Amino acid sequence: MADGILVKGLNAWFGEHHVLHDIGISMAPKAVTALIGPSGCGKSTFIRCLNRMHEVIPGARVAGTVRVEGVDVYAQGVDPVQIRRKIGMVFQKPNPFPTMSVFENAVAGLRLSGVRERAVLNEAGERALRQAALWDEVKDSLSKSGVSLSGGQQQRLCIARALAVEPEVLLMDEPCSALDPIATAKIEELILELRSTLTIVIVTHNMQQAARVSEATGFFLLGDLVEVGVTRQLFTNPRDKRTEDYITGRFG
Amino acid sequence: MRPGGRRAVNVVMSGLAAVAAGLVVLPLLLIFGFLLWQGASAVNVDFFTHLPKPVGEVGGGMANAIVGSLVLIALAAALGLPLGILGGVYLAESRDRHLPWLARFLADVLNGVPSIVIGIFAYTVMVLPMRRFSALAGAFALAVIMLPIVMRTSEELVRLVPASLREAALALGIPEWKVLLRVVLPAARAGIVTGAMVAIARVAGETAPLLFTAFGNRFWHQGLDQPIAALPLQIFAYAIAPYDDWHRQAWAGALVLIGLVFMVSLAARVATSGRFTGVR
Numbered sequence: 001m002a003d004g005i006l007v008k009g010l011n012a013w014f015g016e017h018h019v020l021h022d023i024g025i026s027m028a029p030k031a032v033t034a035l036i037g038p039s040g041c042g043k044s045t046f047i048r049c050l051n052r053m054h055e056v057i058p059g060a061r062v063a064g065t066v067r068v069e070g071v072d073v074y075a076q077g078v079d080p081v082q083i084r085r086k087i088g089m090v091f092q093k094p095n096p097f098p099t100m101s102v103f104e105n106a107v108a109g110l111r112l113s114g115v116r117e118r119a120v121l122n123e124a125g126e127r128a129l130r131q132a133a134l135w136d137e138v139k140d141s142l143s144k145s146g147v148s149l150s151g152g153q154q155q156r157l158c159i160a161r162a163l164a165v166e167p168e169v170l171l172m173d174e175p176c177s178a179l180d181p182i183a184t185a186k187i188e189e190l191i192l193e194l195r196s197t198l199t200i201v202i203v204t205h206n207m208q209q210a211a212r213v214s215e216a217t218g219f220f221l222l223g224d225l226v227e228v229g230v231t232r233q234l235f236t237n238p239r240d241k242r243t244e245d246y247i248t249g250r251f252g
Numbered sequence: 253m254r255p256g257g258r259r260a261v262n263v264v265m266s267g268l269a270a271v272a273a274g275l276v277v278l279p280l281l282l283i284f285g286f287l288l289w290q291g292a293s294a295v296n297v298d299f300f301t302h303l304p305k306p307v308g309e310v311g312g313g314m315a316n317a318i319v320g321s322l323v324l325i326a327l328a329a330a331l332g333l334p335l336g337i338l339g340g341v342y343l344a345e346s347r348d349r350h351l352p353w354l355a356r357f358l359a360d361v362l363n364g365v366p367s368i369v370i371g372i373f374a375y376t377v378m379v380l381p382m383r384r385f386s387a388l389a390g391a392f393a394l395a396v397i398m399l400p401i402v403m404r405t406s407e408e409l410v411r412l413v414p415a416s417l418r419e420a421a422l423a424l425g426i427p428e429w430k431v432l433l434r435v436v437l438p439a440a441r442a443g444i445v446t447g448a449m450v451a452i453a454r455v456a457g458e459t460a461p462l463l464f465t466a467f468g469n470r471f472w473h474q475g476l477d478q479p480i481a482a483l484p485l486q487i488f489a490y491a492i493a494p495y496d497d498w499h500r501q502a503w504a505g506a507l508v509l510i511g512l513v514f515m516v517s518l519a520a521r522v523a524t525s526g527r528f529t530g531v532r
Contacts, residue, residue: 055422057348086423095416099438109424112434160418164511 003029003069004199005169007051010064012045012054020046020062023225025218029069032200034193034210034231037220038246043203046220047171050201052086052182054078069168069199082135082179085113090163092174095153096161105144105157109165114230124164131158152183159190188213207247208247211235219243287510291503297499298476299504303356304470310497314505316472320387320481321512323473325456327391333448339399340444341407341432356407359400370396371461378467390466394455401454406448409440445524449517456513459484462493483509507512 003106005027012020018159027033049062051183052073064075071085091218096105103113107125115121129135134156138149146157162170162239172191176184191200191213204210210217211231218228219240227240238244298313305312331342341353346352379385413436421431436443462468466480468489473480483505490502 051423053419054421056419081392081425083425084423089420089423090422091416091420093416095414095420097417097420097435097439099435099441108421109426112421112424112426112430161424163419 004031004066005069005201006065007035008065010066011044011062012042012049013061014057016058020205021131021223025228026227027199027201028216030196030199031216032195032202032214033241034217035201035220036204036205036207036210036225036246037226038219040206041220042223043218043220044173046225047201047203050169050171051089053084053086053089055080062152076083076241077240085109085165085167086167087171088165090158090172090175092171093178094151094158096149096154096157098145098147100146101156102138102146102149105146107164108161113165113233121177124219128160128164130146130159131163131194132156133186133193134160150183151200152179152186155179155183155187156190156219159187163194169199169201171199174203174205184209205228205237221246264441271490276385283508284294286530287503287507291500291505291507294500294504295507299501301348303472307495312501314481314483314486314501314508314510316469316479317486317505318512320469320473321509323476323480324391324482325396325452325516327387327476328394328398328455329390329448329452332395332451333402335395336402336451337406337444337448338400339403340408341402341410341437343407343409345432354490356404357401357407362396363400363404367393367397367458368460371463371465374461374465382477385458385465385467386468387476387478390482391463393461393465394458395462396457397455397461398451401451402447405450406440406444409443410436411449412443413439422506433476442526445520449520452516453513456516457484457509459488484510 005025007023007025010020010023011015011018023046036044037043046055050066050068050073052062053100054060054062064074068083068087070088072078097108100108103125105122106120106128107115110121110124115124126135129138134153138144138154138157141148147154149157155178159170159175169184176187189207189246191202194200202210202213214227215229217234219229219234219238219242221242227234227238227243229239234243235247238247269351298311299315300318301315302311302313303316304314313318319414327425340466343352343356370393374389374396378389378392382389417439418431421435422428426434449516457485462485468485469479469481471481487502487505487509490505493499
């Protein structure tokens with residue numbers, strides 16, 4: 001099993017607070033896996049463990065095995081910087097760099113890791129912006145500030161920024177929760193286009209969204225992965241009582 | 253509360269706030285007006301181009317003191333700004349529990365040390381070993397005064413940069429030092445420049461720490477290891493002298509000093525105002 005994401009016995013802590021308990025899950029390559037669950041259930045922490053962003057927070061700790069596209073993420077001597085280059089991440093709130101233009105934002109990952117050639121940057125920037133379905137909207141304002149765009153455009157710019165370094169995996173942490181329905185629809189369309197080339201993991205509060213974009217869905221509750229399965233099956237015929245309660249709106 | 257009452261309260265409070273704002277800027281306007289009234293008549297080409305005349309002769313200028321102040325400020329900034337900004341970054345970024353707390357506390361104490369004491373300190377560690385007053389000793393004293401100001405403002409500004417930007421950059425696979433240098437510091441740039449300007453403006457007018465370090469000089473300075481003239485020193489010397497002409501020149505010197513600080517601030521603003529600014 002070289003492809004996709006394989007997690008075994010993953011535990012995570014904030015200080016003394018044990019937030020993830022023995023998570024085990026395997027996610028198919030070039031497919032979309034959605035993670036749902038109430039606020040504070042650990043789903044965001046979980047995806048931050050996949051690209052070693054959890055340990056950035058002071059006092060945070062991880063134990064367990066994570067293999068992403070064949071690479072043991074927590075093996076001795078593995079450089080988190082190299083891991084993060086292969087695993088792109090999009091956050092809840094659009095966060096383009098305020099001191100950079102639209103174009104500079106798109107190629108920030110390449111430029112800040114030392115790529116200088118103008119032609120390479122131009123090519124990669126355009127490709128990423130096209131992939132993020134943003135090119136047509138911004139091609140005449142590439143030198144404007146990244147934060148001058150609308151919220152939805154900013155989020156697609158952040159997706160372009162993540163795609164420009166050509167990652168194998170894209171992690172999305174509630175990418176639409178700060179966006180209106182139209183911008184959300186655009187991002188969802190984009191996810192459906194990207195899944196042929198990337199392994200995507202999306203955390204969402206919106207169960208309809210999970211149903212619309214994902215092949216597989218995992219349900220987190222209080223730091224446990226309660227159930228994981230084919231999306232349609234999980235929503236229509238959940239195995240666990242707690243999953244059923246959650247998707248029918250009885251708690252959470 | 254009745255609508256009328258609410259509106260009346262609003263008018264009164266807005267008015268009070270406006271008056272308070274006016275009172276805050278009033279002293280600056282008064283000082284500036286007074287300096288213009290007293291000193292403008294003595295500001296002429298000679299003032300900027302000539303050395304002071306010997307006692308008893310009318311005329312002459314403060315060219316050496318203007319140059320001296322610029323040299324002292326430039327040296328102090330070259331020493332104090334990088335150190336202060338790096339120190340501020342450390343305070344903002346360090347995960348250590350004790351050392352940053354101690355450094356922060358000591359910086360605040362240093363900020364409260366009277367400038368004359370810092371002058372004595374510079375005298376002890378620079379002037380005594382070198383066996384002479386010097387521009388270097390003066391700049392050193394000024395740099396020590398700048399340090400805590402620059403350090404604490406830089407720290408606050410680096411802290412103001414949203415964690416989400418840092419995370420975005422880290423998640424792109426950019427090493428931490430580069431994230432700091434290329435993402436965090438640029439976002440905090442405008443504010444850090446403001447802090448640096450405040451520190452420069454503060455030391456530009458310092459007199460006490462220069463008394464027995466830079467010492468003053470009635471001629472062009474002969475090198476950085478020699479005594480050097482400075483506007484505040486010259487103003488001090490001329491203001492307590494018994495000659496009317498010197499008094500006028502002291503006023504003019506004060507006016508030029510304010511103008512100098514104003515122009516340095518303006519130049520730094522223009523030079524560092526990029527296209528897009530981050531946190532202010």
